[in-house]
Structures are given as C-alpha cells and as structure tokens.
Amino acid sequence: MPNRNIYQVDAFTDVAFRGNPAGVMVLEAPMEEQLMQKIANEMNLAETAFAYPLKDGYNLRWFTPEKEVKLCGHATLATAHIMWQEGITQSDKIDFHTLSGVLSAERVGESIQLDFPAIKGEETNSKELVKAQLGVEPVGFAESDKGYMLIELKDSNEVKNFFPVSENILKLGEFVVIITSRDNEFDFVSRVFGPAFGIDEDPVTGSAHCMLATYWNKVLGRNSFQAYQASKRGGQINVVLDNDRVYLTGKAVTVIKGEILF
Structure with missing residues (x-):
C-alpha cells in the first residue's frame, strides 16, 4: 500500500490551536476497517475521518481512538476543508455518504456550512x-x-x-x-x-x-x-x-500535514 497524506485540522475556529482537532485522510479507495481504527488510535484525536470517492460524492467514516461513530460534525468540516484546500474537488458542495445518511458540506464565503440531521430528545426518568x-x-x-x-x-x-x-x-x-x-x-x-x-x-x-x-x-x-x-x-x-435538518457553519485551519507510513 502506498504512503498516504494525513492532516490534522482545527475545526470550528479560524485560529490554530483552538476549536476541535480532527485527523483527515482522503483516500483513493476503501481502507480496511481495522487499519482505520489503528490510525485513529495512533492519531489519538477525538475523531479521525477517512474519505474516498464514489460516483455521486464521497464515502466518509469517523473513528475515535476506541471505535467507529455514526455522526461527527467537526471531522466532516475538517474533511471538506482539506478537500478544497488541496484541490481534491472543485465543486462548492460535497456530498458525503455516511452511517447517518447523506450529509453535505458547502462553501459559504470563507466558512463551511454542514447539512446534518436534527436529533430530538425526550425527558426520561434518568x-x-x-x-x-x-x-x-x-x-x-x-x-x-x-x-x-x-x-x-x-x-x-x-x-x-x-x-x-x-x-x-x-x-x-x-x-x-x-x-x-x-x-x-x-x-x-x-x-x-x-x-x-x-x-x-x-x-x-x-x-x-x-x-x-x-x-x-x-x-x-x-x-x-x-x-x-x-x-x-x-x-x-x-x-x-x-424542520428535520440542522445547518452548522464554521471555519477550519490546517495545523499539520504529513505522510503516514504503513
């Protein structure tokens, strides 16, 4: 397997070393799940995101150091930021196919707007x-x-x-x-x-x-x-x-760009 670029991006901030850091890898093809989990553990950030192209967008998965999660905002924003920064896509809108359905990221001025599902809660006896x-x-x-x-x-x-x-x-x-x-x-x-x-x-x-x-x-x-x-x-x-969607808008800053050696 060839060496891969890996990034650390501070999301929901326009200043380095604030916001939420996320790992990002944009791949050419799917990566083995066990390897993604090992990389996320090695990065030791809240989430590391892995994306690869599909016919109608990109597959996107998120891993904490311990396990895969079904929804992550800051690592999605970080992934979109890297894809535009590195010229991976020229489109102003990116569709991500995830465990929570199709999510989108769109450039809005100097910010990025995420289109996510609303989550409703109910009072319980807890x-x-x-x-x-x-x-x-x-x-x-x-x-x-x-x-x-x-x-x-x-x-x-x-x-x-x-x-x-x-x-x-x-x-x-x-x-x-x-x-x-x-x-x-x-x-x-x-x-x-x-x-x-x-x-x-x-x-x-x-x-x-x-x-x-x-x-x-x-x-x-x-x-x-x-x-x-x-x-x-x-x-x-x-x-x-x-209605049943939530739009989250923020900025992101790349702080580390490197190459992971398998």
Missing part, C-alpha cells in the same frame, strides 16, 4: 441518576435514542466550572453527555463528554449541536442560534434548525 452521579441540579433534561443525553443547568458559570469525573459520567450509560445553559454573550453554551467513546471531553462537537438545536428551539422558540462550546480550547458555531 434525571435523578444525573443528580446522583454528577452532583448537579438539572433545570432541563432530554435523552435521545441516538446516544445523546442533554442536561440544562441554571447558568453558564455552572457549565464552565463543571468538573467532569469520567467514572461518574460512565455510570449514566453509553451516552455522549451534553451540559448546556443560556448565556449572556451567546444564545447558549455547552460542554460535551464522551468517555464511553474514549473522549473524556470533546472540545467542539458538531453532532451535539444537532440535539442542542432541537432542545433550545423548544425552550427559546427560535431556530437560529449563536452557540459557544466552553471547553478549554473553545469554539463557536452558527446553528440553524430547519
């Missing part, structure tokens, strides 16, 4: 478990069968100062856990934890905003939001809910 394990008092709560648990806290300081204990988060089940609140500067802030997927805290999470959009739509009665993910690296996302 609220008491959340209080016991995380030591917080939810003012709102939603759980999705797509593997996301959302917890609204009373204010943004509680979100920003929350200290995650991965062992306790794991006791909530195999969820990506989102904590969120209203904010004075942004429409809402959030933080995202996924120890069940090998990610203690994800810096900026596009897919989580697919659920945040539907949740805050119900709370605020709006469908357009300026959102901030308040991780240590931090990142800003423009979010628009349109």
